[in-house]
Amino acid sequence: xRIKLVKRPPLPLWKRALLPVWAILLAFLISGIFxxxxxxxxxxxxxxxxxxxxxxxxxxxxxxxxxxxxxLTGLAVTIAFRAKFWNIxxxxxxxxxxxxxxxxxxxxxSSSPFIQIPVIIMAGFVAGGxxxxxxxxxxxxxxxxxxxxxxxLNYVVIFLMRAxxxxxxxxxxxxxxxxxxxxxxxxxxxxxxxxxxxxxxxIALGAAVLCFILLKYTGLGYRLRAVGYxxxxxxxxxxxxxxxxxxxxxxxxxxxxxxxxxxxxxxxxYLIDGISSGYGYYGVAIAMLANLQPLGVILxxxxxxxxxxxxxxxxxxxxxxxxxxxxxQGLTLITMLMVLLLNRYKIKISRK
Amino acid sequence: MSENSTSNIxxxxxxxxxxxxxxxxxxxxxxxxxxxxxxREIVGLLGENGAGKTTLMKILFGLYQxxxxxxxxxxxxxxxHSPLDTIQHGIxxxxxxxxxxxxxxxxxxxxxxxxxxxxxxxxxxxxxxxRIRELSERYGLEVDPDSEVWQLSVGEKQRVEILxxxxxxxxxxxxxxxxxxxxxxxxxxxxxTLKQLVKHGLSIVFISHKLNxxxxxxxxxxxxxxxxxxxxxxxxxxxxxxxxxxxVGTDExxxxxxxxxxxxxxxxxxxxxxxKNDMGLVAVNNISLTLNKGSTLxxxxxxxxxxxxxAEALGGVRRAESGRIIMEGKDITNxxxxxxxxxxxxxxxxxxxxLGLVMDFNIAENLVxxxxxxxxxxxxIFLSWPKIMESARGLIEKFDIRTPGxxxxxxxxxxxxxxxxxxxxxxxxxxxxxxxxxxxxxxDIGAVSFVHRLxxxxxxxxxxxxxxxxxxxxxxxxxxxxxxxxxxxIMGIIPAAEATKEKLGRLxxxxxxxxxxxxxxxxxxxxx
Ligand SMILES: Nc1ncnc2c1ncn2[C@@H]1O[C@H](COP(=O)(O)OP(=O)(O)OP(=O)(O)O)[C@@H](O)[C@H]1O
Ligand SMILES: [Mg+2]
Numbered sequence: 084x085r086i087k088l089v090k091r092p093p094l095p096l097w098k099r100a101l102l103p104v105w106a107i108l109l110a111f112l113i114s115g116i117f118x119x120x121x122x123x124x125x126x127x128x129x130x131x132x133x134x135x136x137x138x139x140x141x142x143x144x145x146x147x148x149x150x151x152x153x154x155l156t157g158l159a160v161t162i163a164f165r166a167k168f169w170n171i172x173x174x175x176x177x178x179x180x181x182x183x184x185x186x187x188x189x190x191x192x193s194s195s196p197f198i199q200i201p202v203i204i205m206a207g208f209v210a211g212g213x214x215x216x217x218x219x220x221x222x223x224x225x226x227x228x229x230x231x232x233x234x235x236l237n238y239v240v241i242f243l244m245r246a247x248x249x250x251x252x253x254x255x256x257x258x259x260x261x262x263x264x265x266x267x268x269x270x271x272x273x274x275x276x277x278x279x280x281x282x283x284x285x286i287a288l289g290a291a292v293l294c295f296i297l298l299k300y301t302g303l304g305y306r307l308r309a310v311g312y313x314x315x316x317x318x319x320x321x322x323x324x325x326x327x328x329x330x331x332x333x334x335x336x337x338x339x340x341x342x343x344x345x346x347x348x349x350x351x352x353y354l355i356d357g358i359s360s361g362y363g364y365y366g367v368a369i370a371m372l373a374n375l376q377p378l379g380v381i382l383x384x385x386x387x388x389x390x391x392x393x394x395x396x397x398x399x400x401x402x403x404x405x406x407x408x409x410x411x412q413g414l415t416l417i418t419m420l421m422v423l424l425l426n427r428y429k430i431k432i433s434r435k
Numbered sequence: 436m437s438e439n440s441t442s443n444i445x446x447x448x449x450x451x452x453x454x455x456x457x458x459x460x461x462x463x464x465x466x467x468x469x470x471x472x473x474x475r476e477i478v479g480l481l482g483e484n485g486a487g488k489t490t491l492m493k494i495l496f497g498l499y500q501x502x503x504x505x506x507x508x509x510x511x512x513x514x515x516h517s518p519l520d521t522i523q524h525g526i527x528x529x530x531x532x533x534x535x536x537x538x539x540x541x542x543x544x545x546x547x548x549x550x551x552x553x554x555x556x557x558x559x560x561x562x563x564x565x566r567i568r569e570l571s572e573r574y575g576l577e578v579d580p581d582s583e584v585w586q587l588s589v590g591e592k593q594r595v596e597i598l599x600x601x602x603x604x605x606x607x608x609x610x611x612x613x614x615x616x617x618x619x620x621x622x623x624x625x626x627x628t629l630k631q632l633v634k635h636g637l638s639i640v641f642i643s644h645k646l647n648x649x650x651x652x653x654x655x656x657x658x659x660x661x662x663x664x665x666x667x668x669x670x671x672x673x674x675x676x677x678x679x680x681x682x683v684g685t686d687e688x689x690x691x692x693x694x695x696x697x698x699x700x701x702x703x704x705x706x707x708x709x710x711k712n713d714m715g716l717v718a719v720n721n722i723s724l725t726l727n728k729g730s731t732l733x734x735x736x737x738x739x740x741x742x743x744x745x746a747e748a749l750g751g752v753r754r755a756e757s758g759r760i761i762m763e764g765k766d767i768t769n770x771x772x773x774x775x776x777x778x779x780x781x782x783x784x785x786x787x788x789x790l791g792l793v794m795d796f797n798i799a800e801n802l803v804x805x806x807x808x809x810x811x812x813x814x815x816i817f818l819s820w821p822k823i824m825e826s827a828r829g830l831i832e833k834f835d836i837r838t839p840g841x842x843x844x845x846x847x848x849x850x851x852x853x854x855x856x857x858x859x860x861x862x863x864x865x866x867x868x869x870x871x872x873x874x875x876x877x878x879d880i881g882a883v884s885f886v887h888r889l890x891x892x893x894x895x896x897x898x899x900x901x902x903x904x905x906x907x908x909x910x911x912x913x914x915x916x917x918x919x920x921x922x923x924x925i926m927g928i929i930p931a932a933e934a935t936k937e938k939l940g941r942l943x944x945x946x947x948x949x950x951x952x953x954x955x956x957x958x959x960x961x962x963x
Contacts, residue, residue, distance in 0.1 A: 300818055302818055312793045321773040
């Protein structure tokens with residue numbers, strides 16, 4: 084028996100729209116096996132995931148809170164990957180944004196949040212962006228591999244932050260390694276109080292729309308896509324490839340930086356180690372799941388957040404460890420990539 | 436199914452395609468096409484760009500599935516799922532764009548995927564080398580089995596592709612525009628090989644836009660037009676004109692008359708230019724050339740003698756080591772392409788896939804590349820898609836690009852239509868100087884004369900054209916002056932009116948007969 088992939092024309096739109104549903108069902112099916120291995124009732128476990136993330140107003144808002152940084156890092160990776168700038172460094176860029184927010188957040192610029200907050204947002208964006216520009220510059224100048232440099236910079240930044248937290252920013256009163264609390268004017272306003280959801284969520288949604296517009300309707304987006312597809316032809320056609328890559332890196336890093344700003348100004352109100360639960364790395368998976376489409380990132384990050392919060396709830400009530408969420412997210416990514424392949428190919432099984 | 440195949444009176448066709456249909460979304464690429472190939476014959480497959488030649492052959496080779504219709508091999512109906520099946524049925528294909536692995540040796544490329552050469556999973560290099568040597572000798576396909584592919588010339592790569600098919604004992608060899616990338620001498624050798632193959636019992640399908648070649652090498656030609664089979668002609672009973680008329684559907688003349696013009700002044704001056712190739716060796720050696728207003732300067736030469744490097748240096752993508760390039764009095768040496776676009780230099784690169792176009796972009800996106808920052812295509816940071824689409828539709832119409840629309844991805848176009856996109860982009864910028872490297876390669880006769888007419892318009896409006904080509908007939912037709920390149924140097928510059936193919940041919944071989952004094956040293960070194 085032989086199994087082969089045969090190319091076929093793209094599916095009709097309605098069938099294509101159903102593909103992700105199939106992928107998610109398949110992923111749930113396989114993760115069901117793992118849940119069953121712990122002796123837990125699989126259906127009950129899934130029900131807990133759904134109710135734990137969507138079942139109540141509180142749970143739903145918690146999901147949106149988790150979704151916020153994931154959406155931003157997903158966008159960061161999407162923009163970078165479109166230009167084939169392999170930015171695996173969203174985690175470090177997020178921490179740069181967080182550090183900038185913690186720093187500007189304690190400087191009294193104005194009693195009005197209408198001044199303090201925009202300044203912090205800009206600072207966070209610039210901080211993340213500058214961190215991403217460095218590996219992009221190494222790439223265009225010396226052809227240094229961007230996967231390695233962006234990844235390694237994550238550790239550099241995290242150790243830099245720990246150094247700061249252990250020295251200049253150590254809380255003078257408690258002695259804990261976290262930075263001083265930010266000023267009231269720097270705190271992100273809440274959406275739909277009494278929940279913890281903050282305007283960072285709107286920023287994330289707005290960023291997705293802006294990224295969509297950037298890619299589709301601006302000259303920079305056009306150049307970025309051209310460079311991603313064929314840098315040599317782009318250069319021949321008059322595009323400044325280096326400048327385009329640097330600009331792409333800046334925007335990408337800036338978006339990841341915003342994720343860090345949101346966590347500091349919307350959630351913690353000070354900087355502390357572990358402020359990100361690996362959001363920068365989730366960003367890569369989310370961007371892939373979204374097929375590098377900015378609006379798809381909204382859906383993909385929502386889905387990741389559902390599983391993330393839902394499995395925390397589930398593990399509280401069952402013996403299933405919380406790591407099941409990683410398994411489910413990983414499986415979904417794999418099934419989604421497989422299903423996307425099926426969009427272009429069909430499986431042919433022949434006896435031979 | 437095999438019963439009724441015995442009823443034929445004529446010898447069995449080796450391969451028969453019956454009533455083939457194939458649609459790509461809105462394009463009917465094949466519309467009830469029949470084609471049979473008999474043993475020991477060379478069949479020409481002709482048609483305009485986008486007529487469906489490549490698609491038909493990809494169906495026969497198992498790369499595409501037909502929507503309807505049947506394929507019979509030796510009278511038996513077969514279904515091919517992939518080229519692997521096809522090769523087992525004795526059909527091989529050499530694509531226009533080769534599929535070789537650069538950093539592998541010729542042997543490895545030939546035996547890759549062939550189970551017979553690795554009995555029990557171990558590759559038998561000795562046996563493979565021996566067989567490849569035998570095949571090379573028998574059919575005149577000279578190539579060193581142990582060299583690596585990146586070291587080979589285009590012609591050698593093509594021989595490797597042919598050997599790859601022969602190594603698998605194919606009975607039918609499909610060659611998709613094999614001569615488009617060959618030097619005239621290589622074409623002669625290829626034809627000798629093809630005749631050898633036929634003598635040894637193979638059949639060949641030969642796709643080409645060059646009717647001279649079709650008349651020379653084929654026994655019979657099948658003509659396609661817009662996915663339909665228009666007819667068939669025995670080579671011995673037809674003429675070039677008749678074939679051309681069948682392909683295009685009219686019998687207009689394809690010769691573009693050259694107007695007499697009188698302009699004064701220089702447009703482009705190349706002064707002692709030296710350029711290195713990818714391996715760091717001098718490829719263009721201290722060349723000086725002048726392009727005048729209202730003239731076409733042809734550059735002749737066997738490919739690989741520095742023309743590519745010269746074109747890339749002029750086009751802003753290869754560093755000039757020394758020397759200067761002056762355009763309208765301005766030094767443009769080593770300026771990036773963006774500046775050259777501003778200076779109104781149209782640049783048509785030879786390698787349209789690597790340098791010319793972004794194949795994943797749609798037609799409109801490719802057409803706007805060099806002007807996407809200018810109004811009306813751009814307003815502030817935004818692009819104006821309605822304007823871009825409108826301009827693209829105009830160019831598609833003007834350049835007769837056969838496509839369902841401006842939003843079609845470039846890589847789904849036929850070979851010739853891809854080139855038309857590039858030509859449309861470059862020639863629509865109202866250039867002062869046109870730098871054209873092999874601009875008509877792969878175009879059908881109608882499109883070739885259209886491009887020649889456009890260039891002639893530019894020329895008679897006082898613009899300058901630098902026309903690099905290996906096709907001497909073409910150069911003689913379009914040029915005012917022809918410079919011949921050999922080993923990175925200019926062997927001679929002759930007015931087109933005084934040039935003959937023989938004269939140019941000698942210069943291209945490095946033989947300089949007229950001026951004994953100055954270059955005797957080189958001549959004696961090159962003439963054995
Ligand atoms: N993969 C594809 N997807 C969509 N359309 C295609 C695809 N391949 C070919 N076509 C369309 O089918 C038609 C026939 O194309 P084909 O490549 O067979 O032409 P051709 O005769 O080989 O032309 P040329 O002389 O330019 O190489 C064209 O209109 C082309 O745009
Ligand atoms: Mg073709």
